[in-house]
Amino acid sequence: MKRMIIVMCALMLGCFGLNASAKEGEASTGKSSGARIEMGKGHFKRDAKPFHYWDQAGEIPAPCARCHAAEGVPQYLKEGKNTPAKLVKNAYACTNCHADMLSYERNTVSKVTFPSELTVDTGNNDANLCMTCHQGRESTNSVNKAIGDKPVDTPDPKIAFIHVHYYPAGATLYGTQAKVAYEYAGKTYAGRYNHPKKMNQCTACHDPHSGELKREQCASCHDDEKTGVPETDAVELKKQLAELYAGIQQYARAVGGSALAYSSAASPYWYADSNGNGKVDPEELKPSNSYKAYTPRLLQAVYNYTFLIRDPGAAYHNGRYALQIAYDSLDSLAASGKAGIDMKGKVRP
Structure with a gap:
């Protein structure tokens, strides 16, 4: 009976926290040394x-x-x-x-198995635990299986959008050791990105319960105003993603014969842009209006674009890998001659 009471108390403290709010979102005055x-x-x-x-x-x-x-x-x-x-x-x-x-x-958690079936052990059990879910659900293999040996620039109604899923931070962190983003044949990619030792695992930067950034701890390296160093990877990735989205849309019109646009509001996320205004309008936001003119090249680019925006911290989790993925997606679309992308002056990380 005594042990049962202890367990019940521990569950109450663990699930609701010594300094957790009595109401959702309400600040607490309690103190605790734990999370x-x-x-x-x-x-x-x-x-x-x-x-x-x-x-x-x-x-x-x-x-x-x-x-x-x-x-x-x-x-x-x-x-x-x-x-x-x-x-x-x-x-x-x-x-x-x-x-x-x-x-x-x-x-x-002894190891993490990614959707590619590649495995890693971070060396930190908590990080392994986080990455059990924060890894995505598709991979380079998924995309290659979908496109097979189909002609790279021929629309095929049998090709459908493949969604990597949400917050695949672990896959970004491990880069080519996970192969969850689409990696183009013949290219080499960055592996695990290491932060300074004391910040080199998930819960050093993120609260394990809310997932929120521990901004005060991150600010010593990632606050432009304090460090005087601009977040070059984040700035460059944002720029390249804007170019990639524009290239995807132009390629789709030129090669697929119909416009497409992205919306985060609902699956399947990429829709036919029937009025050609460059965005998904409310009447277009329905499963029956999913884009149906994918080519293998377009699927590769769309998959990678979605991967990079599904990890909002990609530039920080592994900036070099994220920029390699963005660059290669741009380069592939540019090679078609149909996406309006100019690679002059661009340098692959």
Whole structure:
């Protein structure tokens, strides 16, 4: 009975935090030396779409349960796969990441297996645990399988958009050791990017519960006003992504015969731009209006563009790899002669 009471107290402290808010989003005056939990944020944002996408279906499908069920991670780590799961009511359970609610010990993750089937061990169990989900769901292999040996600039209605999925930060961090972004044949790519030792794992930069950046810790290197050093990778990647999007749209019109545009609002994200105004209007935002004139070259570029915007911190997680992916996507479209891209003056990182 005594142990049961201790466990119940530990669960309450662990799940709601000594200094967690009594109400979602409300500031707390409590103090704790441990990680701070705020209900309503990140992994505990119980009303967020990642926890309610399947409300109408009634359950979370097996392929999605690893990262979207309340306790999908422990099952995956134990069995190597997941079964369909119950709908989430309050986002993650503490036991999704914690193996012991007295010590708050995390589940043991010996290695990370990416969608490419490549594996890595970060050397840090917490980072391995984070990357169990933050890795994407597709890879170079997925795209190559979809395009096969089809003519590179011939539209094919059988080619459909492949979505890498959200926040694949671990894949960006490990670059070619993960091969989750699309890597063009004959090119070499950067591997793992290492931050300074004390900042070289996920929870050094991100709060493990909310996912938010620990801005004060990052500012010593990444605050332009304090360091006087501009974030060159971030600036350059933003520029190249704008060029890539414009090139994708021009190529689609010239080769596919119909315009396309991107919207983050809903799957499948890339839609036929029926009125040619360069954006997805509300009446165009429907699954039946998905773009249907992909060529192998276009799919490669669209996949990489989406990969880079799905990791908002790509320039910081692995700037060299991100810029290589952007450069090669631009270069491929430029080689078609149909995308209006000029590679003069551009240098591959």
